[in-house]
Amino acid sequence: MSARTRRFEQACVSAGSALVIVYALAPVAWIVSLSLKPAADLGDGRLLPARATLDQYRAVFADPGFAAALVNSLGVASLATALSVALAAAAAYALVRLTFPGRQLLLSAALAVAMFPPVAIIGPLFDLWRVVGLYDTWPGLVLPYMTFTLPLAIWTLTAFFRQIPWELEKAARVDGATRLQAFYRVIVPLAAPGMFAAAVLVFIFAWNDFLFALSLTSTDAARTVPAVIAFFTGSSQFERPAGAIAAASVVVTAPIVVLVAVFEKRIVAGLTAGAVKG
Amino acid sequence: MSAAARDTRLAWLLCAPAVAAMLLVTAYPIAYAVWLSLFRYDLRFPEQRAFVGLANYASVLGSEVWWQAVVNTLIVTVASVSLELVLGFAFALLMHRALFGRRVLRTALLVPYGIVTVVAALAWRLAFDPTTGFVNRLLELDGDWLAERGTAFAVIVFAEVWKTTPFMALLLLAGFTLVPPELSSAARVDGATRVQTFFRVTLPLMRPAVVVALLFRTLDAFRVFDTVFVLTGGAQDTASVSIVAYRALITRLNLGLGSAVAVIVFACVVGIAALVGALFGVPYAAAGARRR
């Protein structure tokens, strides 16, 4: 390949990259723009605001329900992430390292569980949670989030774990470590990147969920941000508070953007490691 | 205790918490839904509850609304998944090749994947709206995208594609890393064109990644709910099967009929998974296989 065609190719790739970046970020820019428009300009159809104001953000943060929802979202999503990854790691370890009857069944059943339409789960779960006292509590949301992400987490980690050089574990045990010690000292550091990627997947799921959050909470005690947005009202019953919704959307999107910007490398590494071995 | 028995015991011990959580949170509601689907049961008329066998299933499968929803769902699924596959390849290739700004590119692509679905759908709804939106102004169009069936589907598919192509691209990127660069160089030396190299060398090696990506996205797309709910609410004949289930279960409180819809959707999804498995191999079953 001549240097010239190579340069040409690089130019194409760079132009393509620029296009893709615009593609990915345009809607985000649009919500930011909406959130900055004063109420009277919401209908002007301009991509960029003619005048900008932080009124919507002030209004959103002045709402005590919204601040509580941010705390709930963070708490619920973090707890669900920690639990799901811990449980999935244990299961994935067993699936990769041990031969036991029912292994295939377990994997298929886990995936089948994740395929059920969530709409159908809401009703029974609502009744069950009220009987056991989990309705409108953090655990009441953590449990379904954890469960719905377990299959994906188990699957990602199983694939990841299979790439770990397990001989090292054996070597450690020959050196006198117990199975548990060998696991924690040798394997966990190797498995960390995969677990991190799984954690991000779980966190994004929990952070984004709308249906469970709306149905299984009723007060500031557990309501999360996507659900609280449904409670926003305009100046009257019929007005759609597009500006406030946009501002809240920006606030709820910001942590995700920070998360992916900081951990971009690890997420990609984790995701790709989990996906390749078929 | 033999080593095998010890292994088995340890394995189940390790799996027990995950299994217990899944049983509690999903297996019970699923079993309950299957049970309810055999009854005439409307929450508004609890005293009329009666066992009706498979009558709810007959009612759903004999309904025009259901088959319309199946067609709608297939339109969205096929259109969005195929577009995502093509775009996903392009994006993956860019990520693979980009020398400058690789990090920015990946970060930007992760944003649609991470953004709240409801928020993204709302952003598109407002963008395509003829009064508040910028799309019509930009394209100098007059008219409402979401008011016509064809254009409404276009917006739904567009929103779905925007949101999920990055996921597809990342899975495919993993596939690219499977292809040793020597191999394609060798093919090129042997006189193959780029296109030939891609289809004869790269693609076959990437097959596992492609199958996984297709499977995951198809299963998701078939249950599409948030995007349709926010954009059209099922109007203009765009209701997906999940929207139909929602209307029966949540709006009408007809738990019998709604559960039957849910169970049929579930059966469809399992069927699709089995079909993909039969056609392209079973990646998820293989995930548990031991490779020594």
Add this chain to the structure above:
Amino acid sequence: MSRIASIALSICGALPLAGCGPERPAGAPVLRWYVFNEPSGAFAAAASACSAAAKGAYTVSLVPLPADADQQREQLVRRLAAGDRDVDLVGMDVIWTAEFAAAGWILPFGDAEAARVEGRLAPTLESASWDGRLWAAPFTTNAQLLWYRADRVPEPPATWDDMLRQAMALGRDGTVEAQGARYEGLTVLFVSLLRSSGGRLLDDSNREVSLAPAPTERALEVLARFATSGAAPANFSNAREDDSRLAFEAGHASFMLNYTFVWPSAQRNAPEVARHMAWARWPRVSADLPSRVTLGGINVGVGAHGRHPALAFDAAVCLASADNQRMAARMGALPPTIESLYDDPAVRAQLPFADALRDTLRDAVQRPQTPLYSDVSLAIDGALHPPRAIDPPVTAARLRAAVGRALRSEGLL
């Protein structure tokens, strides 16, 4: 409320005999009022006014529901069907009365309590009644008016035919903003057209389809003619109340059929437009019949599973009292259900269209009062959408069949 207390509460709610005391052993019982998240704070003010008036017998605490009416109902119904003891008071959309009453989710008012709900406009009382009993205290009401641009329209049109003619004559600015999306608003539009042409959706028993061919086809014909004319906005088949408002405030329309919230909103967001904004009664369909639009609004009912029904009835009557209605009108521009308040200067200052609204409300009609209302509404939306595809005789037949199926609770909708 602290998280721990709320967990304890929900456990107590589930196990009333498990030794849980009331959450405020020393204080008065707390009555929870589930109602939509009213933005002006008028409902919260009513709750504290009634807590003060109860002099320690109870306090009313507000539990806000989502902004969207369908989501309000979904959340409430899930609780009520599960026998939630926390629901003491329910802020009910007028279309829920029959459903909630028939399912046994709310309690009927006794004669003594009903006697305290006085001075209401007859249709608002009717909206809170079912099966010959009163099930809620009418609090705020609402109905659509015809809003128009006085700078372009010298005389408001009396009939739909007039309105469409004037609109067409105005050309580009002649748009009539109305709601044709597939949701409750389309049902409102159709039922108003139907009742204004002398037809009815259900018969007197509220159990069978009425839909006499002549008025039904007349109503459908008007709707179809409007939807296919240049007078309909481009987004008509996707427009909800707020889309209409935004379009009118942007100045592109000369007419709008909408609720009264558009008045304060225009004052605030589009003073230029508001200066020329005038109102009239909804246009007639037949020149010889008054227009009859459907009633909206919120009634206060008493949850059937609450712990303190007697106190809740007292609170419901108080929340919907004349004082609180005046406050709701003043703070949130919510139209009162008590007829005499339309002469109250404080109310008239907020609602300058009070006379036209009172006239409209006196003639207002109910959306079909049936426990299966949400099914019926889904059936109507499904059969009539998109409005421009309506072919009167064919659509009438389809509508009759769909509503019939809905009333028998059959099949998918």
